[in-house]
Amino acid sequence: xxxxxxxxxxxxxxxxxxxxxxxxGIEVISRVPAxxxxxxMSGANAIHGxxxxxxxxxxxxxxxxxxxxLILGFIAVVLGTLxxxxxxxxxxxxxEMFGKKKKK
Amino acid sequence: xxQIIEQYKDFLNTNSVLLLAYLIGSxxxxxxxxxxxxxxxxxxxxxxxxxxMILSIFGTIFLYKHKVExxxxxxxxxxxxxxxxxxxxxxxxxxxxxxxxQMTAMPEMVSLFNGxxxxxxxxxxxxxxHNDLAPEMGKLxxxxxxxxxxxxxxxxxxxxxxxxxxxxxxxxxxxxxxxNFILFAGIIILAIMVVGGFAPGSSHILxxxxxALAALYGILFVMPIGxxxxxxxxxxxxxxxxxxAAFGGFLYSNPVMLTGGILVGSAGTILTILMCxxxxxxLKNVLIGSFGGQKAGAASGAKEQGNYKEISLNxxxxxxxxxxxxxxIPGYGLAVAQAQHTCHELEKVLNEKGVEVVYGIHPVAxxxxxxxxxxxxxxxxxxEKLLEMEDANDQMAGTNVVLILGxxxxxxxxxxxDPSSPIYGMPILExxxxxHVIVNKRSMKPGYAGIENELFFRPKTSMLFxxxxxxxxxxxxxxxSV
Numbered sequence: 409x410x411x412x413x414x415x416x417x418x419x420x421x422x423x424x425x426x427x428x429x430x431x432x433g434i435e436v437i438s439r440v441p442a443x444x445x446x447x448x449m450s451g452a453n454a455i456h457g458x459x460x461x462x463x464x465x466x467x468x469x470x471x472x473x474x475x476x477x478l479i480l481g482f483i484a485v486v487l488g489t490l491x492x493x494x495x496x497x498x499x500x501x502x503x504e505m506f507g508k509k510k511k512k
Numbered sequence: 513x514x515q516i517i518e519q520y521k522d523f524l525n526t527n528s529v530l531l532l533a534y535l536i537g538s539x540x541x542x543x544x545x546x547x548x549x550x551x552x553x554x555x556x557x558x559x560x561x562x563x564x565m566i567l568s569i570f571g572t573i574f575l576y577k578h579k580v581e582x583x584x585x586x587x588x589x590x591x592x593x594x595x596x597x598x599x600x601x602x603x604x605x606x607x608x609x610x611x612x613x614q615m616t617a618m619p620e621m622v623s624l625f626n627g628x629x630x631x632x633x634x635x636x637x638x639x640x641x642h643n644d645l646a647p648e649m650g651k652l653x654x655x656x657x658x659x660x661x662x663x664x665x666x667x668x669x670x671x672x673x674x675x676x677x678x679x680x681x682x683x684x685x686x687x688x689x690x691x692n693f694i695l696f697a698g699i700i701i702l703a704i705m706v707v708g709g710f711a712p713g714s715s716h717i718l719x720x721x722x723x724a725l726a727a728l729y730g731i732l733f734v735m736p737i738g739x740x741x742x743x744x745x746x747x748x749x750x751x752x753x754x755x756x757a758a759f760g761g762f763l764y765s766n767p768v769m770l771t772g773g774i775l776v777g778s779a780g781t782i783l784t785i786l787m788c789x790x791x792x793x794x795l796k797n798v799l800i801g802s803f804g805g806q807k808a809g810a811a812s813g814a815k816e817q818g819n820y821k822e823i824s825l826n827x828x829x830x831x832x833x834x835x836x837x838x839x840x841i842p843g844y845g846l847a848v849a850q851a852q853h854t855c856h857e858l859e860k861v862l863n864e865k866g867v868e869v870v871y872g873i874h875p876v877a878x879x880x881x882x883x884x885x886x887x888x889x890x891x892x893x894x895x896e897k898l899l900e901m902e903d904a905n906d907q908m909a910g911t912n913v914v915l916i917l918g919x920x921x922x923x924x925x926x927x928x929x930d931p932s933s934p935i936y937g938m939p940i941l942e943x944x945x946x947x948h949v950i951v952n953k954r955s956m957k958p959g960y961a962g963i964e965n966e967l968f969f970r971p972k973t974s975m976l977f978x979x980x981x982x983x984x985x986x987x988x989x990x991x992x993s994v
Contacts, residue, residue, distance in 0.1 A: 415650060419762075422761075422762060422765065422767075422770060425767060425770050425771060425774075426758070426770060426774050429770070429771050429774035429775050429778065430774055430777075430778040431778075432542055432775060432778075433545070433774065433775040433776070433777065433778030433779035433780075433781075433782070434778050434779070434782050436542060436545045436546045436549065436775075436779060437545060437546075437548075437549045437779045437782055437783060438782065439549070440549040440783070440786060441551065442786075442790050442875035442881050442882060442900070443551065443881075443882045443885045444548065444549060444550075444551060444554060444882060445743075445747075445783065445786065445787055445790070445875075445880070445881035445882050446618070446619070446622075446743070446880045446881050446882040446883065446886070447548060447554060447558075447882065447886075448545075448548045448549055448554075448779075448783060449622065449743070449746065449747050449750055449780070449783055449880075450618075450622045451544065451545065451548045451554075451557070451558050451561065452545065452548075452750055452751075452754070452775075452776045452779055452780050452783070453622055453625055453626050453629070453750050453753075453776075454558075454561065454562070454565070454625075455541050455544065455545070455561055455565070455754075455772050455775065455776050456626075456629050456750070456753045456754040456756075456757045456772060456773055456776040456777075457565065457625075457629050457632075457757075458537075458541075458565065458568065458757055458768060458769050458772035458773065459629055459632050459633050459636070459753070459756065459757035459760050459769065459773070460569060460632060461568060461569060461572045461760075461764075461766060461768065461769050462632075462633070462636045462757075462760035462761075462763065462764055462766070462769060463598075463632055463635070463636055464569065464572050464573055464576075464589070464595055465572065465576060465578075465589065465764055465766075466636055466639050466640070467589075467591055467594055467595050467598070468573070468576065468588075468589025468590055468591055468592075468595060469578055469589065469590075470590075470591055470639075474643075476639070476642055477639045477642070477643060478591070478594060480635045480638060480639050481591075481594070481635070481639055482594050482597070482598050483598075483635060484598075484631075484632045484635035484636055484639070485594070485595060485598030485599060485602065486598045486601050486602045486605075487602070487628040487629070487631050487632040487635070488602065488628070488629065488632040489598060489599050489601070489602020489603055489606060490602045490605055490606040490609075490625060490628040491606075491625050491626070491628040491629035491632060492565055492569075492602075492606070493602060493603045493606035493607055493610070494605075494606035494607070494609055494610045494621070494624075494625040494628070495606075495610075495622075495625045495629075496558060496559075496561070496562040496565070497606065497607055497610035497611065498610040498613065498618065498621055498622060498625070499548075499558045500555065500558055500559070500562075501610065501611070502618065502886050503554050503555035503558055504555065505886050505887075505889035505890045
């Protein structure tokens with residue numbers, strides 16, 4: 409029980425962030441035309457690439473000679489970057505086509 | 513848990529500039545998602561979120577400080593060479609892949625990138641587990657959960673990617689659901705053993721055992737799901753990766769990872785449900801895989817086929833040239849043939865002849881929702897000419913000729929008439945309300961859902977076989993000479 413209340417007290421901010429974010433996520437996209445489902449999915453896909461920050465921290469904290477962390481961390485950074493960059497570029501390419509007809 | 517609490521306090525005290533960067537990052541993600549859900553602002557929204565991401569990444573690289581073990585000092589991150597090498601390699605490969613990919617292959621690309629994110633979360637958990645010899649229970653729970661979800665997302669996305677590009681065929685595993693349940697239970701039991709420290713000495717073997725089971729679970733989870741449902745599955749896996757990223761946020765008390773991850777987790781779940789609604793199916797229905805699973809039964813269940821009639825190019829051209837209104841219904845066949853520009857040309861030729869041309873767009877035509885809009889927009893087809901399904905059906909009665917270009921399941925009358933059909937209940941474009949229906953297909957093969965289409969044998973329907981692009985080009989030539 410004490411552990412539980414410690415957890416709550418210590419992580420009060422983080423827990424608040426989580427709960428508010430859940431509602432925000434639902435609110436923000438509750439009315440989307442079907443046309444935008446795919447670009448939206450792709451955009452959200454790019455945003456969860458934020459996991460790369462974890463990879464950067466792991467990599468940056470790894471000590472010399474700790475090849476396990478260095479190598480896996482390096483792969484994680486590459487994969488995370490692929491997720492972020494690829495995700496945003498693909499989304500932009502999809503939306504570029506919507507943009508074109510706007511100018512007409 | 514104390515470790516994490518301490519870490520969080522340190523973080524608040526030492527990284528105020530970085531926290532500001534993270535705050536801005538979080539705001540751009542929220543704004544970005546919001547703007548992505550409106551057609552006019554979507555592109556800008558994507559760029560804003562990308563800007564926030566760049567800020568957060570570089571903020572982390574240069575400003576992040578961690579406590580040096582054994583002393584009260586803080587140190588910045590090291591290994592810059594490795595980090596930048598990874599960033600550069602990822603950027604080059606990612607940009608290249610994303611720029612090169614054809615419009616038809618967009619969904620599998622998204623799936624692939626999603627898998628990369630999942631794998632990234634998985635690796636982070638592995639490293640943290642490896643490095644922390646005596647982690648606290650709270651931290652361990654976060655590590656294990658992040659690893660499980662990341663792995664499932666990675667393995668599942670890879671299968672979805674393989675299925676969409678045809679490398680992996682649909683397979684129904686007998687007793688698949690039971691196997692999945694056992695796997696799921698096994699993962700939970702092993703996870704409890706690792707977290708609770710019930711197997712001291714061998715927990716790291718158990719840990720990697722969980723990884724293997726989670727990977728297997730991801731594979732078997734996606735395997736039986738029919739190809740037509742893949743967008744829904746990708747969207748679901750997308751929200752999984754979001755949650756995995758959020759666990760990373762907990763691990764490092766990192767607010768931007770937390771908001772980004774949770775936002776995608778919840779928005780992705782809602783989006784998944786919206787996509788299901790567009791197809792008039794429930795998520796449960798999709799996941800159990802009835803679409804793909806019933807394939808064999810559905811194909812044999814099709815009634816004895818009548819005769820279909822073919823129509824010549826010349827007749828088609830005449831029919832269209834003297835029509836008042838033509839509705840074009842594009843499908844995956846158009847995308848495969850890359851015929852969107854030729855299609856737009858046909859539209860212009862018909863317009864010159866005084867024929868009104870509109871497009872009837874089914875929300876799930878192609879391989880993902882909105883696929884056809886993206887494709888036709890690429891060919892400069894004006895937005896107003898793309899009718900959503902309801903409007904298209906309203907205008908069907910006043911349409912003389914419907915030209916179906918490589919679409920199949922979205923015009924299959926079985927969805928309305930045959931309760932035993934796997935697509936029963938899916939809203940379709942009711943093409944039979946129009947005067948003439950001309951179907952362009954490469955062959956009589958069934959569509960992606962593997963279901964026979966009775967429309968082709970109906971009296972109003974005529975078949976025009978051939979590759980969509982070639983047929984359209986020939987049709988334009990014919991039309992000009994009419």
